[in-house]
Amino acid sequence: MGIQLKFITFITLLFACGLTYAQSGNYNSYASGQNRGKGSNSPNSKKKSDAKKDTVVFKMKVFELQDGYSRIKQSKLDTVFADFHNYNPIYKKSISAQSLGNMGTSAQSNDYFQRSFDSNEFLFLRNYQSYSTLPKDIHFYNTTKPFTLLDYGQWFVNKPKGESWLKVFQTQNINPSLNFGFSYSSISSQGKYLNQEAKDNSLNLFGSYNIDRYDLWFIIGKNKSTNQENGGLLNPTDIQNPDLKPENMPVWFTGTSATTNNTFVVISHQYKFGKWIKVKEKDEEFQKFIPRFTLMHTLDWTNNSRYFSEVEPNPYYDFTDTRGRVYFYGTQHLPYINGSTGTTTIPGTQDRTGMSRVTNMFYLKGVEAPDRKYTFGKQAYIGNDLINVYSPREALIYTPGIMRPPLGLTQSNNITNTFVGGSIFRSNAKFLNWSGSGRYYLQGYRAGDFDMRGDIEKPLRSSRDTSFIRLTGNMTNTTPDYFYTHYYSNHFKWVNHFDKTYELKVGASYEKPYRRLKFGFKYSIVNKFIYWNESSLPSQASSEFSVAQFFVRKDFRFGPLNLENSVMYQKSTTDKYLHIPEISTRNTVFLSGLLAKVLALQIGFDLRYDTGYYADYYSPALGMFYVQHNEKIGDYPWLDAFVNLKLKRTRFYVKYSNLGTKFVPKGYYTTPGYAGQVASLAFGLSWSFYN
Numbered sequence: 001m002g003i004q005l006k007f008i009t010f011i012t013l014l015f016a017c018g019l020t021y022a023q024s025g026n027y028n029s030y031a032s033g034q035n036r037g038k039g040s041n042s043p044n045s046k047k048k049s050d051a052k053k054d055t056v057v058f059k060m061k062v063f064e065l066q067d068g069y070s071r072i073k074q075s076k077l078d079t080v081f082a083d084f085h086n087y088n089p090i091y092k093k094s095i096s097a098q099s100l101g102n103m104g105t106s107a108q109s110n111d112y113f114q115r116s117f118d119s120n121e122f123l124f125l126r127n128y129q130s131y132s133t134l135p136k137d138i139h140f141y142n143t144t145k146p147f148t149l150l151d152y153g154q155w156f157v158n159k160p161k162g163e164s165w166l167k168v169f170q171t172q173n174i175n176p177s178l179n180f181g182f183s184y185s186s187i188s189s190q191g192k193y194l195n196q197e198a199k200d201n202s203l204n205l206f207g208s209y210n211i212d213r214y215d216l217w218f219i220i221g222k223n224k225s226t227n228q229e230n231g232g233l234l235n236p237t238d239i240q241n242p243d244l245k246p247e248n249m250p251v252w253f254t255g256t257s258a259t260t261n262n263t264f265v266v267i268s269h270q271y272k273f274g275k276w277i278k279v280k281e282k283d284e285e286f287q288k289f290i291p292r293f294t295l296m297h298t299l300d301w302t303n304n305s306r307y308f309s310e311v312e313p314n315p316y317y318d319f320t321d322t323r324g325r326v327y328f329y330g331t332q333h334l335p336y337i338n339g340s341t342g343t344t345t346i347p348g349t350q351d352r353t354g355m356s357r358v359t360n361m362f363y364l365k366g367v368e369a370p371d372r373k374y375t376f377g378k379q380a381y382i383g384n385d386l387i388n389v390y391s392p393r394e395a396l397i398y399t400p401g402i403m404r405p406p407l408g409l410t411q412s413n414n415i416t417n418t419f420v421g422g423s424i425f426r427s428n429a430k431f432l433n434w435s436g437s438g439r440y441y442l443q444g445y446r447a448g449d450f451d452m453r454g455d456i457e458k459p460l461r462s463s464r465d466t467s468f469i470r471l472t473g474n475m476t477n478t479t480p481d482y483f484y485t486h487y488y489s490n491h492f493k494w495v496n497h498f499d500k501t502y503e504l505k506v507g508a509s510y511e512k513p514y515r516r517l518k519f520g521f522k523y524s525i526v527n528k529f530i531y532w533n534e535s536s537l538p539s540q541a542s543s544e545f546s547v548a549q550f551f552v553r554k555d556f557r558f559g560p561l562n563l564e565n566s567v568m569y570q571k572s573t574t575d576k577y578l579h580i581p582e583i584s585t586r587n588t589v590f591l592s593g594l595l596a597k598v599l600a601l602q603i604g605f606d607l608r609y610d611t612g613y614y615a616d617y618y619s620p621a622l623g624m625f626y627v628q629h630n631e632k633i634g635d636y637p638w639l640d641a642f643v644n645l646k647l648k649r650t651r652f653y654v655k656y657s658n659l660g661t662k663f664v665p666k667g668y669y670t671t672p673g674y675a676g677q678v679a680s681l682a683f684g685l686s687w688s689f690y691n
Contacts, residue, residue, distance in 0.1 A: 058690050060143040063208075065217060067423055067437060069268040069298045070363055070379060072215075075139055081600060083588070085642040085653040087153055087165065087684055089130045089187075095568050096584035096610050097130075098625060099670045100618065102191035102677055103163055104131055104198030105227055108625055110580050110610065112547050112570060113505070113522050117530075119446065120385075122304035122355045123483045124623055128260055131187060131200040132223035135266045135300070140208045140217055141179050145690040146172035153653075153684025161247060163189040163682070180207035192246035192677050195230035195254055212289035216269040223262040229253055229310075229620035231328055232673030234317055239675045240666040246678060252328050255311035255344055258623055263303045270296035270365070296363035296379075305354035308621060309347035313339050313490060329621075335490045337392060338407055349490040350407040351392050351621070353483070358386045368428060380422035385444070387415045387482075394488045415482065417444035421451075433457040446479045449500065465514035474505040480530050484538040491621040498540045502527045516555035523548050531577045532626030536619040545574040562604070564588040579627060581610035581634055590642075602644035610634040618671050625671070633669040636660060638676075651686040 064075045090097045096110035106127040109115055116126055125132070141147070147170070154164035165188075171181030187200040204221035231252025233239075238249040272291035279288040313335040316327045327333065335349070342348030361383035368377035390412035423437035434456045441449040452475045460467040480498040487494055509520025529541040549570045556563040566586045572578050590604025612635040616625035642655040661668060661678045668676045 056144055058143070058145045058147075060141060060147055063140045063142075064138075065140070065268060067379075067425075067435075068361060068381070069135070069217070069266060069300070070296060070361075070365070070381070070423075071377070071425070071427075072140075072217075073427070077139070081602070081644065081646045081651060084644050084646075084651050084686070085606070085640070085655045085684075087653075087655075087682075091608075093130060095566055095586050096581060096608070098615055099674075100196065100232075101193065101670050101674045102189045102196055102198060103165070104187040104189040104200045104225070105196065106618065106623055106625075108616075110570075110584060111549070111568065112572075112578070112580055113507075113524070113549060117478070117501075117503075119449075119478055119481050120357065120359075122262065122302075122306075123481050124306040124353060125260055125262055125304055127623060127625070128200070128223070128225045131202070131225060132262060133183060133185065133202040133204050133221060134223070134262075135219050135221070135264055138183075138204060138206050138219050138221070140206060141171045141173075141181060142176070142208075142210075143171060143173055143179070143690075146170070147688070147690045149686065149688045151684065151686045153682060156681045156683060161190050161192050163187070163191075165684075177211050178207075178209050180205070182206070192680075193230065193233070193249060193675065194247060194251045195228045195256070196251075197228045199226045200224070213272050213274075213291075214269070215272070217267075219264070219266040221264050223260075225258075225260045227258050229256040229258055231256070231315065231620055232618070232671075233675060236669070236673055236675065237666075239668065242665060246675075250317075252315055252317065253310065253620065254315075255347070256315075256620060257309055258620070259307045260623070261303075261305045265301045266299070268296070268298040270294040270363070272367070274367070290369060291367045292369065293367060294363070294365045296365055298359075298361045298363075300359040300361075301357070303354070303356040305352065306623065308349065308351040308353075308489075308623070310349045310621075311342050311344060311347055313341070313348045329491060333491070336394075336488065336493055337490045346407075349621075351489040351491075352408060352410050353391045353487075353489070354410075355387065355389045355482075357388075360384055368426065376424055376426040378422070378424045380420075382420050383418070385415075385417040385419075387417070387445070389413050389415070389482050391483070391487055392489050394493070411488070413482075413486070415445040417446045418442045419446075419449075430459070433459075445482070449476075449478050451476045451478075462514075465512070467510070467512040467514075470507075470509045470511070470520075472505075472507040475503070477502050480538075480540075484530055487538075489621065492537065494537060496538060496540075498530060498538075499528045501530055503529075516557075517553070519550075519552035519554075521548070521550045529577055532616075532619075532622075532624055534626065534628060536617070536622060536624065536626040541574075541577045543574070545572060545577065547572045547578070547580075560591045560593050562588075562590050562592055562602075575614070575629075577627065579614045579616060581613040583609075583611045585609045590644075598647060600644075600646040602642075604642065606640040606642060608638040609636070615669075615671055618674065628672065631672040633667070633672055636664065636667040636669075638668075649688045652684070654681070654683045656681050 062075045062077050063072050066073050086092060088103055090099060090107050094109040094111050094114055097107055098110060099105055099107035107130055108127055149169040151167035155162040167185045169183045171179060173179045183204045185202045189198045202223045206219045209216040234250040234252060238244050272294045274289055274291035276287045276289055279286055314327050314329045314333055316325055318325050338348055340348055361381050363379050363381040365379040366377060369375045390410040393409040393411045419439055419441045421439035423435060425435035427433050436454045438452045441447055454473045456471040458469040478501050485496045485498060503524060503526045505524045507522040511518040524547045527544040530538060533539040551568045553566045568584045570580050570582060587607045590602045592602045595601050612632045614629055615633045617628045618625050637660045639659040640655055640657050641659060642653055645652045658676060658679050670676045
C-alpha cells in the first residue's frame with residue numbers, strides 16, 4: 001500500500017473513531033429516552049446513564065432513491081458471508097465480462113441486459129462503471145449507532161507486480177432525523193504484464209434530513225481511473241511458453257495512458273402537505289403526520305472528462321518474420337493533429353474529451369397513503385438539461401506544411417433538452433406491487449425521444465416463505481449519443497447522421513428464496529442499433545435484430561456440502577453487430593461449518609466458464625470495445641480455490657485465482673490480445689463495527 005493510501009486510511013480511521021466517540025454521549029441517550037438534564041452531576045446517575053447507553057440496540061435502515069431520485073425504497077447493506085471471496089467488482093455484478101486482464105482496467109459485461117446505453121451518461125465512462133460509485137449506487141441510512149465497514153485485500157506478493165484494494169464506509173445519525181456518511185474505495189493494480197497499471201479511486205459524501213413535512217437527500221462524489229494502455233501482447237501465443245514470464249512478454253505500447261474523471265452532485269428535496277391523525281400503539285396515543293401530496297425539486301450535476309496521451313502517435317514493431325514492420329493503427333493511418341513522436345513530458349498525443357450536465361426537475365406528487373387501503377402514488381414532472389461537450393480542436397486545413405492546431409486544445413458545443421414525464425406506482429401492497437413511468441422530450445437535442453417503463457411484482461406467501469413473480473417492460477426511442485455523431489481526436493474523426501434507436505425489452509422471473517431458486521427470461525428487439533464496427537468507428541445497424549436470454553440459479557445443500565449453480569443462455573438473431581457468449585456458467589462448491597463453535601468456515605472451489613465466441617477487440621485511443629470476426633476466446637475454465645472465515649463481525653478470505661494456468665497453459669484471454677492474470681494467491685478481510 002502506498003504512502004498516500006496509508007495516510008488516507010489513517011485519517012479515515014481517526015475520523016470514524018472520533019465520530020463514534022462524539023456521538024455516543026448524546027444520540028444514544030436520545031435513542032434510549034433518557035433525561036440527561038436531571039441528576040447529571042451525580043456519580044450514581046452517571047453510572048445509570050452509562051448502563052442505559054450500553055443497552056441501546058443497534059438498528060439500521062437502508063434506503064435508496066429511484067425513479068429519477070424522486071422515490072425512496074428500502075434496501076439492504078451487503079455484509080453477507082456467502083461469496084465474500086468474490087472481490088472483483090466486475091464479477092460482483094455480472095456472471096461474465098470482458099476486461100483487459102487485471103482489475104481496474106476497461107471492462108464490459110457479457111450480459112447484454114446489463115450494458116448501459118443511457119445517453120445521459122458520458123460515453124467514455126461506461127467501461128469504468130464497475131469500479132465507480134455513481135449516484136444510482138449510493139444508499140442512505142438511519143442508524144441508532146455509528147456504523148463503520150472496512151474492506152482490504154491484496155495479493156500475497158504485492159510488489160512489484162501486484163494488486164491491492166481498499167474500501168472504507170462510515171455512517172451515523174446526529175439525531176433521529178439527520179444522517180450523514182462517506183465511502184472511499186481504491187484499487188491499485190500493477191498487473192503481471194508490462195505497462196498495464198490501473199488505479200481507480202472513488203470518494204463519496206452523502207446525507208439525509210427527514211422530518212414530518214420536509215425531506216432532503218444529497219450526494220457529492222468523485223471517481224477517477226488512471227490506466228496505462230499497453231495495446232495487448234505482441235505475440236498472444238507467448239502465454240503458452242512455460243519458460244517465458246508474463247513481465248518478459250513484449251507489448252505494443254510504452255508511454256501510453258488514459259485518465260477518466262467523473263464528479264457529481266445530486267440534491268433531492270421535497271415539502272409535504274397532509275394532515276395529523278391520532279395513532280395508538282401499545283396503550284400509547286400520539287399524533288402522526290400523514291402526507292397527501294408533495295412539491296419536489298431535484299438537481300443533478302455531473303462533470304466528466306477523458307484524457308488520452310501517448311508518446312508515439314502510431315506505435316510500430318519490427319517483427320523478425322515475414323510480417324516485417326507492423327504499425328498498430330495501420331500503415332495508412334495519419335494522426336490528425338500531431339504525427340511526431342513526443343516525450344513523457346510532452347506526449348505526441350494529448351486528446352481531451354468531456355461532458356458536463358446540469359439537470360433540474362420539478363415534481364408534483366401524490367403520496368401513496370399508508371392509512372388508505374386502496375391507494376397508489378402518482379407524480380408528474382418537468383425537467384431541463386444543460387449540457388456542454390468538448391473534444392480536441394479540429395483543423396480547418398489538412399494540407400501538408402500547414403500548421404495544425406496545438407496539442408491539448410479543445411472545441412466545445414452546448415446542447416439542451418426539455419422534457420416532461422410522470423409515474424404511477426403501488427409499492428406497499430400485500431397483494432400486488434406495480435409501477436409505470438414515462439418520459440417525453442419536448443425540445444432540444446433529444447426532441448421526440450421517449451422512455452416508457454413498467455414493473456409488476458406478485459408475492460406468493462406460504463407458511464415457509466414468500467415467493468415472487470416479477471414482470472418488466474421497457475420501450476425507448478433514443479437519439480444517439482452526441483459523441484457517436486461528432487468526434488475529433490489525434491486518431492479518429494467522424495461526423496455521422498444517425499437515426500433514433502428504438503428498443504423494446506420485456507422480462508419475467510420467478511424467485512423462491514426457501515428453495516434457493518430463481519429463473520427467468522429477458523427479450524429485446526432493437527432497431528437502428530449503434531455499435532462500434534470493425535474499424536473501431538461508430539456505425540448504425542442496417543437491420544432489426546433481437547436478443548433472448550434465459551437464466552437460472554439453483555443452490556443445493558446436503559449437510560455441510562453446498563452447490564451453487566448459475567447458468568445464463570443468450571442468443572442474438574445476428575452476429576454482425578453483437579458478439580456475446582452463448583452460454584455462461586458459474587458453479588461454486590464448498591463445505592461449510594463451525595470451528596470451535598464460533599468460527600464460521602467455507603472452503604471450496606469457484607468455476608466460471610464461457611463458450612467460445614468472437615469477443616470484441618479493444619481500441620486504446622477510444623477506450624471502447626469494437627466488433628471483430630477473426631479471433632475467438634472463451635472455452636476456458638476460470639477456476640479459483642478459496643477459504644472464507646467469519647468471527648463475529650470480521651470476515652476473512654484466502655483465494656488462489658485462475659488455477660487453470662497450472663494445467664491448461666493456454667486460452668486464458670479476457671479480450672483478444674489481452675491475457676488474464678496467471679495463478680495468484682490473494683487474501684482479504686472485512687471488519688464492521690458499531691459502538
